[in-house]
Amino acid sequence: MEYVVFFMILFLSAIFLKSKKQIDQINKLNNLLFIKKDPGSYVKALDKILERKQSPKNIIINVLQKTTGLFYMGKFDEVINILTNDLKNVPKNWEPIYYQNLILSLYFKGENQKAHENMKKAKSMFEEFKNNNYYTEMIEIVYAVSDYFNGKKNKDYFSELCKNGANDYRKAMGHYFLGLIFKSENNKGESVAQFNLTAELGKGSFLEELSRKNS
Known part of the structure; x- marks a missing residue:
């Protein structure tokens, strides 16, 4: 009986240490991407x-995380190539991230038709995950960006994202699309203000450069 208890303690300790290591790794990666705003170092770390x-499952997960960094670096071709050609059997609970990175990369690359097609493929999955707090904002952003490129300019949603986005890069996304909307309304003063906020919050990402081109 004592041996059983001893090995049980060893087993639980191993699980605890493994979980702690994974949490530490996630925190380190998130710090590089969202606090230090250094997508390049984030990709190198991965x-x-x-x-x-x-x-094999962890390889897929880590490659998916890498495509998030590549997306914020503006390397849309690389993201699209990895996701469409290199990754197979993506775990179900990672599909929202897979389609987020693919669809947004397609839109920002200007391949709107392919983005629309992937939105159709992903819709039922997004509906399944949209009430999960971890994925809710991510999915809402993809829907709002898709709506924008389909002619529906949701100023209220992007304004809300600017205030309550989970990180600065998501807030920058809100300011960027507000800038585009105000620009389409010939409101130069407000559009420039939004693009300036995009550059500030989106520092280190493609949004910083893109906002400067539009302001």
Whole structure:
């Protein structure tokens, strides 16, 4: 009986240490991307992680995280290529991130028709996950961006995103699309103000450069 208890303690300790290591890794990556605003270092960190021996599932998850960094670097072609050609059997609970990165990359690259087609493919999955707090905002952003490129300019949603986005890059996304909307309304003063906020909050990402081109 004592041996059973001993090995049970060892087993639980191993699980705890593994979980702690994973949490520490996630926190480090999030710090690089969303606090230090350094997508390049985020991608390099994931490349190092991918050099380690790991399960096929973890490889897929880490590659998906890498495409998030590549997206914020503005490397849309690379994101699209990885997601459409290299990744197979994406875990169900990672599908929202897969389609977020793919659809947004297609829209920002100007491949609107392909983005629309993938929105149709992803719709039932998005509906399944939209009430999960972890995915809600992510899915709402994809819907709002898709609506914008379909001619529906949701100023109220993007204004809300500017205030309550989960991180500065998401807030920058809100300011960027508000800037585009105000620009289409010939409201130069407000559009420039929004693009300036995009550059400030989106520092280090493609949004910073894109906002300067539009302001």
